[in-house]
Amino acid sequence: MTIITIRWRTVHKIWRELAGKKPSAQARHISINGHDVVEVTFTQEQAKLVIEKAELAAKTELGLINRLNGPLNRWKLGFLGQVAFLIYAEDDFPKALKSLSIGKRDKFDCMLKGYNIDIKTRAATRDLLMVPEYQFPIQYHDFYVAERLQSETPYIVQMWGYATRKELENVTPSNEWEHGLTRAIRFESLHLMIELRDLLTKKTLQSFF
Numbered sequence: 001m002t003i004i005t006i007r008w009r010t011v012h013k014i015w016r017e018l019a020g021k022k023p024s025a026q027a028r029h030i031s032i033n034g035h036d037v038v039e040v041t042f043t044q045e046q047a048k049l050v051i052e053k054a055e056l057a058a059k060t061e062l063g064l065i066n067r068l069n070g071p072l073n074r075w076k077l078g079f080l081g082q083v084a085f086l087i088y089a090e091d092d093f094p095k096a097l098k099s100l101s102i103g104k105r106d107k108f109d110c111m112l113k114g115y116n117i118d119i120k121t122r123a124a125t126r127d128l129l130m131v132p133e134y135q136f137p138i139q140y141h142d143f144y145v146a147e148r149l150q151s152e153t154p155y156i157v158q159m160w161g162y163a164t165r166k167e168l169e170n171v172t173p174s175n176e177w178e179h180g181l182t183r184a185i186r187f188e189s190l191h192l193m194i195e196l197r198d199l200l201t202k203k204t205l206q207s208f209f
Contacts, residue, residue, distance in 0.1 A: 161190025
């Protein structure tokens with residue numbers, strides 16, 4: 001259920017954002033159960049271009065995934081999530097589209113201000129940031145961003161927040177969800193996206209870790 005009232009702390013942060021670098025017109029802040037969520041809406045043409053890249057990526061991943069399990073859907077979620085984040089952070093769709101990697105596995109989804117950022121995009125009904133334990137020690141990320149694909153008509157991605165690597169280090173891996181050992185944090189327990197956007201505009205990030 002969407003609640004109109006947003007906490008004053010969040011309103012103040014949004015005001016600072018609007019007074020600084022102008023955010024993308026495609027990104028808007030909404031409140032869901034009192035949690036500030038950033039919602040990015042794709043144009044029809046933008047979604048088409050991203051999905052075309054997802055289709056190409058799925059076709060090139062030969063032998064790595066059982067195609068009956070929906071590799072296209074996995075790539076589509078990942079690519080839409082990555083582009084949505086960059087639309088919010090940099091308001092540059094062409095640059096975001098160009099960042100999508102096909103035919104090779106990157107160690108991170110995005111790099112901004114020298115920091116590695118992993119974008120975790122889920123289906124509309126999911127409410128957990130989930131990082132597989134087998135990935136965690138070998139893929140170093142400074143920030144983990146939680147998103148979900150809320151709609152496909154039009155394509156809308158909701159960004160619920162983020163966690164730092166240090167915070168995930170303090171989460172005990174569990175197989176509760178039967179996906180193998182996984183570190184998980186509920187969406188509503190994450191830091192707000194606008195706080196990450198603030199951090200990425202500053203040069204004093206070291207004190208944050």
